[in-house]
Amino acid sequence: MEKKRINEEKKMTVRAAERALDILLCFVQQSQLGLTEIAKQTKLNKSTVFRLLATLENKGFVKRDPETDKYQLGFRIWELAANLDQSNDPAILFLPEMESLRDELDETVSLYIRDGNERIRIQAVESKQAIRRVAPIGARMPLAVGASSKVLMAYADPKVVDQILNDPMWPSGVNKEVYVAQLNQIRQEGYAISIEEREAGTAAVAVPIFNRRKQLIAALAVSGPVSRMNVQKMIDFVPHMVRAAEQMGKKIG
Template identity: 70%
Template structure:
């Protein structure tokens, strides 16, 4: 084997050794990685920069520590026996919960309802309890409006014609809200469906642009004011984008 090929193989082995450091640790600093791998700091720095550029690791600018990136989860889908997004999205939902410290939920639209198919509850003592399997109406709530903001015209008209549509919800106002949500890419609700609770939601699209689900973060209004929810939007959208890349169809 030529010296060039040997050098390439060694670089690949070292990069893989760095990734394997995260098997038992969620995040590591550069010095910790150097100690675990036995590599010098300059080599670890160069390899981390390459792995970060490819999305296999990411650096937290506040702690200056590294964690596994979204590309690892994309590769993992090839090993997963289930293509069900509610299963595939779990690691990213847990990561988002830890980042925002609020309850994270995933919703599908099934007929004239939205169904909570996955939820990762906040670790805070006072938190939003989100039971999986709950069926909720589509005319109220941030996630409902996200799901309908990207629905087809036929699906939207079918919902508006529903005889169970409540008189308390003005259809014209509802349509205006959906248009704004479609333009902004997110929805916010404050005590719309449940007293004392607020939520912010974004759409999850597959690689082909198909609407898969609505991703939401919710919590008590004492913490989830409008300002905070707007601040959550970039993180929500980034998570939704990573989730979408895991869906093949």
């Protein structure tokens, strides 16, 4: 029962998986490779390479070029690459919570910040339902309409609100008194709802995200087609959204 003490460091890795990844990495240098070539580069047995390639092909990570019969990377790499971003701003930082919320509520979740007299959608994760609210990241919208706009305004500095209300660009169709009254109500209730306010067919509910100093960071919104989003349902969403917003707030310095 003697123990092998070859390596001081214990490897807790899986050899077969390691080899599969090594094979994938061969394609960093060359876009097309034959089985034998790969075996040579990786110093693995041909049979081993054959089976691992079969596995990779099976899962769509590599495919064979019908012309040359050689192997090349498959579509799965695109799928993965699409999900690759990271950084430190809220748009990235809050993504996990937004995804959880999307999974809970099954509707599109968006994140907005104010920029001047507009709001910007800085992040979004969409519902997985075939018919869903689609939310392009980076889109700019007026602060006069929409649930998220009102949340951003309700918790903004009063001076800023004043300035925006008196901006010549403020839409004449939106009554300022009514609007200010809505902001008061939103501050009391902690959420805002809009139904086909900015966009036909779409309804949304939004809550504020605060940092630890109770300063407004962003607005978190859930939106979908009016056919699925009645008022009661949106009110039921609020506690979930508030909890998510609190988690997000803790993440910020």
